[in-house]
Amino acid sequence: QVQLQESGPGLVKPSQTLSLTCTVSGGSISSGSYYWSWIRQSAGKGLEWIGRIYTSGSTRHNPSLKSRVTISVDTSKNQFSLKLSSVTAADTAVYYCARSIVAAGTPPFDYWGQGTLVTVSS
Amino acid sequence: QSVLTQPPSVSGAPGQRVTISCTGSSSNIGAGYDVHWYQQLPGTAPNLLIYGNFNRPSGVPDRFSGSQSGTSASLAITGLQAEDEADYYCQSYDSSLSNVVFGGGTKVTVL
Numbered sequence: 225q226v227q228l229q230e231s232g233p234g235l236v237k238p239s240q241t242l243s244l245t246c247t248v249s250g251g252s253i254s255s256g257s258y259y260w261s262w263i264r265q266s267a268g269k270g271l272e273w274i275g276r277i278y279t280s281g282s283t284r285h286n287p288s289l290k291s292r293v294t295i296s297v298d299t300s301k302n303q304f305s306l307k308l309s310s311v312t313a314a315d316t317a318v319y320y321c322a323r324s325i326v327a328a329g330t331p332p333f334d335y336w337g338q339g340t341l342v343t344v345s346s
Numbered sequence: 347q348s349v350l351t352q353p354p355s356v357s358g359a360p361g362q363r364v365t366i367s368c369t370g371s372s373s374n375i376g377a378g379y380d381v382h383w384y385q386q387l388p389g390t391a392p393n394l395l396i397y398g399n400f401n402r403p404s405g406v407p408d409r410f411s412g413s414q415s416g417t418s419a420s421l422a423i424t425g426l427q428a429e430d431e432a433d434y435y436c437q438s439y440d441s442s443l444s445n446v447v448f449g450g451g452t453k454v455t456v457l
Contacts, residue, residue, distance in 0.1 A: 270348060271392070271435055273446035286445055320391055330439035330446060332382035334403065336391040 226250040228321045228337035236315075236344050242308040246321030246337060247301070254279045254299045259324045261333065262295065262306045266317035274319075277304055278326070311344045318342075349374060350436050350449035357455040358426045366452045368419040368436035374447060376417035379439040383412055383421045386433040386451075395434070396421060423454070431456045 275285035384392035
């Protein structure tokens with residue numbers, strides 16, 4: 225059974241960079257069959273896809289966030305990470321990592337982490 | 347304001363049937379992109395409920411069903427149970443935005 229677990233600071237100051245890591249267990253992130261995504265949920269905007277990475281390192285991002293988002297993968301640790309720069313209060317949300325199968329079209333997110341709340345405040 | 351429009355809430359008595367609509371446009375559902383549905387119980391992560399418009403993952407009761415027509419999709423829950431009280435979200439892809447999109451969510455209340 226695949227499990228995903230987010231980790232990182234729960235409080236980030238405005239203008240700083242939010243950094244989160246997702247650790248995958250029960251399966252290899254290098255399998256080549258999956259995309260690994262970050263999704264966030266805030267009270268004001270509901271669920272918002274941030275971006276995804278493939279085991280090769282290729283990425284796709286939400287155009288509205290693209291200039292601030294960096295997603296990377298560390299296959300040796302079976303982890304992938306999110307960095308979101310220049311954060312504001314609007315970036316306060318529960319951040320989820322999730323998996324989707326590599327397929328044509330828009331594959332569903334079949335496994336999710338439990339989520340981690342990140343608050344942006346001074 | 348979400349690209350995919352869902353009613354904020356629906357309610358029903360135990361045993362009844364409720365439906366949740368997910369209205370999109372010609373650049374997402376109407377363009378043939380799959381619709382997926384998620385159930386989010388209070389305090390937990392979303393859980394995949396329906397994928398590819400009408401398919402149920404293993405373990406999802408057949409009380410849950412999905413359909414799609416034109417620029418809209420629907421989730422139906424038959425034989426409503428107290429444990430179905432949750433938030434439900436639709437998800438698809440929008441070609442004009444080049445982005446994965448979610449509906450705003452619908453809270454199901456069991457009366």
